[in-house]
Amino acid sequence: MSESEELNITVAVRCRGRNEKEIEARSSVVVAIPDLTGSNEVSINTTGETGIAAQINSKTYTVDKVFGPSADQQLVFESIAEPLFQDFIKGYNCTILVYGMTSTGKTYTMTGDERLYEGELSEGAGVIPRVLFKIFDALDDACSDDYMIKCSFVELYNEELKDLLDDVQDASMPKKLRIFDSTSNHNSITGSRSSSTTNSPKYAESHFSGSSFNSRRRMRVSSNVSKRPKSPVPRTSFTTDTNSAIHIQNLQEFHIMNAKEGIQLLQRGLRQRQVASTKMNDFSSRSHTIFTIMLYKKCDDENFRVSKMNLVDLAGSENISRSGAQNQRAKEAGSINQSLLTLGRVINSLADKSAHIPFRESKLTRLLQDSLGGNTKTALIATISPAKINSEETSSTLEYASKAKNIKNRPQVGSFIMKDVLVKSITAELIKIKSDLLSTKAKDGVYMSQENYKELTNELENYKTEVQECKRSIEKLNSQNAILSKEKKLCSEMNESQKIKVRNLGSNIEYLYDKIDRQHRNEQELSNVVQDLMHALHAMQKSLQVYEDQGQRFQTEMEKVLYDNIGSFRNSLVQEIEKLKGNIDENSIDVDVNIDFVSREIFRLFESLDSSSNEICQKFAHELSIQTPKQFKEIHEQVETITSVVKAYSSNLMTHLSSISEDYNNLKDYLNEHFFKNNFQEALDMHVERTYHQLRLSANSVFTQLRELMNDHLENNKNSMMQSLKHAASEVVAKEMGLLDPVKQAWEKSLENINECDKLTNDFESNMDTAVNGVYSKLDLARGWSEYTMKDVERNLLSLRDLSADFRNNGVINDNVGSIKRKHTLLRAQVQNSANYMQAATQKFGEIDQSIQDLLSSQAVPQLRGEERIECLLEQLNEKPLKPLGPSGKTPKRITEHRNTRNVDQLLPPRKRSYSNSPIKEIDGNRRTISPTKRKVVELGDPIEPNSEHVE
Numbered sequence: 001m002s003e004s005e006e007l008n009i010t011v012a013v014r015c016r017g018r019n020e021k022e023i024e025a026r027s028s029v030v031v032a033i034p035d036l037t038g039s040n041e042v043s044i045n046t047t048g049e050t051g052i053a054a055q056i057n058s059k060t061y062t063v064d065k066v067f068g069p070s071a072d073q074q075l076v077f078e079s080i081a082e083p084l085f086q087d088f089i090k091g092y093n094c095t096i097l098v099y100g101m102t103s104t105g106k107t108y109t110m111t112g113d114e115r116l117y118e119g120e121l122s123e124g125a126g127v128i129p130r131v132l133f134k135i136f137d138a139l140d141d142a143c144s145d146d147y148m149i150k151c152s153f154v155e156l157y158n159e160e161l162k163d164l165l166d167d168v169q170d171a172s173m174p175k176k177l178r179i180f181d182s183t184s185n186h187n188s189i190t191g192s193r194s195s196s197t198t199n200s201p202k203y204a205e206s207h208f209s210g211s212s213f214n215s216r217r218r219m220r221v222s223s224n225v226s227k228r229p230k231s232p233v234p235r236t237s238f239t240t241d242t243n244s245a246i247h248i249q250n251l252q253e254f255h256i257m258n259a260k261e262g263i264q265l266l267q268r269g270l271r272q273r274q275v276a277s278t279k280m281n282d283f284s285s286r287s288h289t290i291f292t293i294m295l296y297k298k299c300d301d302e303n304f305r306v307s308k309m310n311l312v313d314l315a316g317s318e319n320i321s322r323s324g325a326q327n328q329r330a331k332e333a334g335s336i337n338q339s340l341l342t343l344g345r346v347i348n349s350l351a352d353k354s355a356h357i358p359f360r361e362s363k364l365t366r367l368l369q370d371s372l373g374g375n376t377k378t379a380l381i382a383t384i385s386p387a388k389i390n391s392e393e394t395s396s397t398l399e400y401a402s403k404a405k406n407i408k409n410r411p412q413v414g415s416f417i418m419k420d421v422l423v424k425s426i427t428a429e430l431i432k433i434k435s436d437l438l439s440t441k442a443k444d445g446v447y448m449s450q451e452n453y454k455e456l457t458n459e460l461e462n463y464k465t466e467v468q469e470c471k472r473s474i475e476k477l478n479s480q481n482a483i484l485s486k487e488k489k490l491c492s493e494m495n496e497s498q499k500i501k502v503r504n505l506g507s508n509i510e511y512l513y514d515k516i517d518r519q520h521r522n523e524q525e526l527s528n529v530v531q532d533l534m535h536a537l538h539a540m541q542k543s544l545q546v547y548e549d550q551g552q553r554f555q556t557e558m559e560k561v562l563y564d565n566i567g568s569f570r571n572s573l574v575q576e577i578e579k580l581k582g583n584i585d586e587n588s589i590d591v592d593v594n595i596d597f598v599s600r601e602i603f604r605l606f607e608s609l610d611s612s613s614n615e616i617c618q619k620f621a622h623e624l625s626i627q628t629p630k631q632f633k634e635i636h637e638q639v640e641t642i643t644s645v646v647k648a649y650s651s652n653l654m655t656h657l658s659s660i661s662e663d664y665n666n667l668k669d670y671l672n673e674h675f676f677k678n679n680f681q682e683a684l685d686m687h688v689e690r691t692y693h694q695l696r697l698s699a700n701s702v703f704t705q706l707r708e709l710m711n712d713h714l715e716n717n718k719n720s721m722m723q724s725l726k727h728a729a730s731e732v733v734a735k736e737m738g739l740l741d742p743v744k745q746a747w748e749k750s751l752e753n754i755n756e757c758d759k760l761t762n763d764f765e766s767n768m769d770t771a772v773n774g775v776y777s778k779l780d781l782a783r784g785w786s787e788y789t790m791k792d793v794e795r796n797l798l799s800l801r802d803l804s805a806d807f808r809n810n811g812v813i814n815d816n817v818g819s820i821k822r823k824h825t826l827l828r829a830q831v832q833n834s835a836n837y838m839q840a841a842t843q844k845f846g847e848i849d850q851s852i853q854d855l856l857s858s859q860a861v862p863q864l865r866g867e868e869r870i871e872c873l874l875e876q877l878n879e880k881p882l883k884p885l886g887p888s889g890k891t892p893k894r895i896t897e898h899r900n901t902r903n904v905d906q907l908l909p910p911r912k913r914s915y916s917n918s919p920i921k922e923i924d925g926n927r928r929t930i931s932p933t934k935r936k937v938v939e940l941g942d943p944i945e946p947n948s949e950h951v952e
């Protein structure tokens with residue numbers, strides 16, 4: 001192979017077996033890898049089909065080598081890494097990249113198990129440890145002493161470079177790694193002996209700074225090199241070449257003397273990465289790492305060939321959304337993808353042979369610039385998963401790999417460095433170390449060169465400043481800590497007091513809940529009492545209605561009796577008297593005719609008789625016609641008076657009843673609408689609001705004041721709460737009483753009204769008694785007058801009897817007298833009729849009296865019922881006293897005076913009277929108790945015994 005020959009980069013695919021996760025997910029294998037060593041085809045079926053269909057629809061990629069799950073580390077190394085390694089030994093710059101999604105085996109392939117077992121690698125060791133071992137084996141086998149090997153380990157994370165071997169660097173001031181491209185200004189010293197220096201002092205520093213103070217630095221250089229200790233320190237780049245020179249400023253490179261030292265460096269770098277990984281969580285799959293081995297190998301007497309081997313473990317190429325990256329992760333994934341995308345574009349551009357290759361668009365591509373499309377020999381191992389769940393990424397990786405397959409490099413043997421230059425650089429390091437050593441030996445204590453001393457003094461000053469700053473920070477932190485602990489203490493105290501307060505509040509709330517429950521029970525009881533009262537009121541209203549009906553009926557009855565019966569009776573009486581008068585006149589005329597007929601005979605004898613009879617009859621008629629209307633007029637007046645009294649009574653009764661009904665309606669409305677509702681709720685709400693407000697105020701003051709104020713505050717709080725409760729309770733009671741007062745007054749007024757009704761009833765009764773007695777006395781008078789008249793008539797009849805004896809023997813007279821006698825008999829019968837009629841009249845009056853008595857009696861029945869109801873109500877009231885209604889907890893008292901001071905029984909309408917001392921009269925064979933008035937009526941109503949002496 002000539003140095004300018006184009007060569008495609010080697011691309012291999014390594015597919016691992018399904019891991020546990022994929023097996024658990026029962027994700028089928030979609031990647032088909034021929035089970036042949038050295039196969040270069042890999043197929044993937046993303047359609048989900050199986051069998052022949054799967055084979056037909058699979059996509060096949062051709063690469064240089066394909067490794068299946070059975071391929072071990074040794075095979076991969078031998079197949080891919082070892083050819084490159086041979087070129088590396090020859091002086092070529094080589095790069096091996098591993099690319100693929102996470103957990104597909106990139107790190108496994110590149111590093112694997114790096115541990116040494118009794119100084120030997122395990123089978124799981126990856127490319128890097130194997131290269132490290134291989135290089136020393138190869139060089140030792142060649143019996144070459146003139147070589148030097150250095151290593152560096154860098155990580156690229158979020159487009160930031162980190163030296164993984166710099167484990168002593170100050171975390172606060174990390175050395176910034178920068179990519180330095182020396183293409184433009186480097187001086188090629190290839191084949192030149194010129195000792196030209198670079199313009200950039202840092203350029204040399206980048207290669208030496210890491211090793212100049214490193215105690216572990218080792219060099220395996222030929223003895224020739226060490227024989228030139230006095231050469232000046234060269235500030236020259238020794239990694240220059242004709243094409244490019246990508247260097248990382250400040251990146252430390254460590255000389256290694258054997259594979260074990262290389263492995264140790266690798267492990268150190270991996271530890272650094274591990275620390276970052278634990279901090280950053282899955283850091284490994286987020287970052288790119290490059291382990292570089294540099295070989296300085298003598299190619300002739302004057303020159304050393306320099307070759308580099310970059311072993312690159314790229315970040316996972318998984319899709320961002322699938323990796324679940326968010327925020328920081330998304331940023332990481334973004335930058336990773338930025339690098340990988342740029343890498344992809346670079347690969348595409350290189351594959352397409354574009355004029356512009358976007359190397360500078362990401363640090364990764366800048367670092368890999370030499371390896372891709374440059375003069376480096378490059379191999380790419382694409383690691384894939386066989387599982388269906390990763391088929392998308394696998395396809396993408398395979399696409400990537402097959403593209404990369406088209407990249408052509410123009411590998412060239414690496415640059416070389418003149419032996420002198422190399423020796424000078426090493427000598428400079430040695431001089432510096434020696435000078436430090438001499439300074440140390442010359443004096444006691446710590447000695448060093450002036451330059452180192454200055455550096456150290458500066459560092460010391462820096463440290464002092466830092467210490468001062470740290471002290472200040474510590475003081476500040478301490479004071480903050482003191483404040484915080486004080487605050488914490490205060491907070492915990494406050495917390496405690498708050499807890500106590502919460503407990504107290506809890507018990508207060510419990511108490512209030514109890515109280516509210518009791519209030520509820522009271523309310524319930526009250527509502528029950530009110531219910532009972534309502535029932536009682538209803539009953540009373542009914543009773544009053546009955547009263548009213550009875551009064552009405554009574555009035556009607558009275559009017560009927562007084563107007564109809566008595567009027568009709570009076571009319572019939574007047575008619576009877578008129579008739580009697582007529583009969584008497586008519587009979588008198590008849591008697592006169594007869595007397596005239598016999599007068600011729602006994603004119604003289606009968607003249608006196610005639611005149612006296614005439615006189616008597618006229619007098620009787622006259623008296624009758626005068627006395628009867630007068631009596632009836634008086635009776636009529638009495639009845640009129642009674643009627644007016646009854647009317648007044650009924651109107652009064654109606655007034656009082658309506659007022660009572662209004663009062664009870666008001667009471668009912670109040671009890672229904674307002675009793676213990678609004679004001680109670682209002683007062684309670686107000687109280688709760690006030691208590692809450694007060695508690696909030698007190699809570700604020702608790703927060704602003706210290707603990708010692710708490711007890712006072714709690715005491716005040718308690719007192720004020722108690723006062724507030726008392727105030728609220730008294731307010732409720734006062735309000736309730738204030739609202740109850742008018743009702744109470746109405747209640748008392750109602751009782752007064754009842755008393756008034758009672759009084760009126762009594763007055764009415766007494767008036768009625770008086771009026772009826774008046775009627776009876778008038779009737780007595782009439783009876784006396786009748787008796788007197790009757791006696792007068794009897795007296796005249798006796799005188800007539802004497803006269804009649806004289807005429808007994810006179811035939812004509814006898815005939816005429818007989819005729820007169822018959823006519824007198826007729827007259828007597830008529831008088832008898834009149835007397836009977838009078839008797840009937842007195843009976844009528846008796847009936848009237850009876851009617852009145854009956855009415856009064858019938859009036860007493862509902863009264864008794866009403867009384868029973870009122871007694872029942874009073875009993876209910878006595879059973880359930882309305883305690884909360886008044887401050888004394890007693891129900892309002894009823895009036896207890898007689899008439900004005902009556903007891904409860906006396907408040908009621910009078911009971912039906914019993915006349916225990918009244919005489920007992922046998923009427924129609926039944927024994928009855930009768931009132932004195934009744935007795936009179938009965939006596940008056942007795943049938944008039946016919947005179948035992950008949951007028952013959």
Ligand SMILES: Nc1ncnc2c1ncn2[C@@H]1O[C@H](COP(=O)(O)OP(=O)(O)OP(=O)(O)O)[C@@H](O)[C@H]1O
Pocket residue numbers: 015016017019069100101102103104105106107108109284285286315316383
């Ligand atoms: N070919 C293989 N044979 C045996 N085990 C393997 C193989 N490839 C990968 N593994 C195992 O799979 C796991 C994941 O591999 P590894 O860490 O190398 O993946 P990775 O691609 O580097 O992941 P990341 O990108 O997250 O760093 C490891 O436990 C490793 O041992």
